[in-house]
Amino acid sequence: MSADVLLAHDAPRGAIPQILWAPWCASSTLACAEQVQAVAEATQPPLLLHGHWHQFQQVRLPGQDTEVVGISMDGTEQSWLVLDLPGLEITHAPTAHANPDPFADLEDVELLDGHA
Secondary structure (H helix, E strand, C coil), X not given: CCCCEEEECCCCHHXXXXXXXXXXXXXXXXHHHHHHHHHHHHHCCCEEEECCCCCCEXXXXXXXXXXXXXXXXXXXXXXXXXEECCCCEEECCCCCCCCXXXXXXXXXXXXXXXXX
């Protein structure tokens, strides 16, 4: 089985941002990353996109030709991307400024249960 793009919430184990990895990371987090790693190894996608760690990264998965791109949450152009198919080219558009508080816009959002 093969895939052109793997879209996952978590990073594969071989591409967890090392600056964020710490002993306090739960075993369930590691288990999820191991599952993403297994799928990446089984499908050998040229591109794997993920979020979860909220830090931009663009690295090659060790031992594979898979490029791993993690999306940031800092409000800069690294917080989102456009994926052009079928060429698998990633584009980041420049933004005017970084958002120092990415959750600031959520203060006035009404939650589903009616509480803000």
